[in-house]
Amino acid sequence: MINDNKKQLATPDELLCRIAKILDGLAIPYLITGGMAVAVWAKPRFTWDIDIVVELLPQKLSLLVRRLLAIDKDVYVSQEAMRNALERKGEFNFIHPQTGLKVDFWILKDDSFDKERIKRPVKKIINGQSVNFISPEDLILSKLLWYQINPSQKQLDDIKMILTISKVNIGYIKQWARKQKTIDIFNQIYS
Numbered sequence: 001m002i003n004d005n006k007k008q009l010a011t012p013d014e015l016l017c018r019i020a021k022i023l024d025g026l027a028i029p030y031l032i033t034g035g036m037a038v039a040v041w042a043k044p045r046f047t048w049d050i051d052i053v054v055e056l057l058p059q060k061l062s063l064l065v066r067r068l069l070a071i072d073k074d075v076y077v078s079q080e081a082m083r084n085a086l087e088r089k090g091e092f093n094f095i096h097p098q099t100g101l102k103v104d105f106w107i108l109k110d111d112s113f114d115k116e117r118i119k120r121p122v123k124k125i126i127n128g129q130s131v132n133f134i135s136p137e138d139l140i141l142s143k144l145l146w147y148q149i150n151p152s153q154k155q156l157d158d159i160k161m162i163l164t165i166s167k168v169n170i171g172y173i174k175q176w177a178r179k180q181k182t183i184d185i186f187n188q189i190y191s
Contacts, residue, residue, distance in 0.1 A: 016036065021129060049103065056082075085105070091105060
């Protein structure tokens with residue numbers, strides 16, 4: 001195993017940048033979502049994980065495994081779990097003991113929303129590295145979907161905060177919320 005670390009990773013931002021660089025280098029489309037995206041589009045908050053949506057093709061799986069394992073000698077990632085996630089359009093984990101972080105890689109689903117949101121990354125500079133974040137509109141739509149599956153006040157609070165702090169395209173959100181059948185939830189928040 002090759003360890004291409006020039007310095008030890010110590011912070012979530014450093015790990016995020018390392019992974020973004022790997023994904024960019026392999027030309028794997030991705031979006032940072034979850035708590036890190038909420039920190040970008042609303043307010044900083046503590047999170048112990050990084051959520052990344054990836055459009056991973058089978059022929060890039062082995063390369064991605066090798067690059068992730070090269071981050072640090074103690075990391076965990078399972079090629080078998082990656083293969084299973086790819087087949088079922090699910091998720092696989094990468095664990096980085098040094099920072100205590102878990103990275104959840106979510107495989108892009110074959111639906112119209114996922115296909116649209118992967119085409120709309122918003123680049124943000126973190127520690128001098130360009131990183132693809134989910135747009136604030138698509139983050140809201142994702143959180144509406146999560147709320148629909150598992151109602152949680154945290155999802156609603158995140159949506160309200162994003163609407164308060166970030167400039168968003170309400171027409172785009174309403175259009176997709178109608179398609180996703182989450183428009184009633186959105187209207188209750190936005191009214």
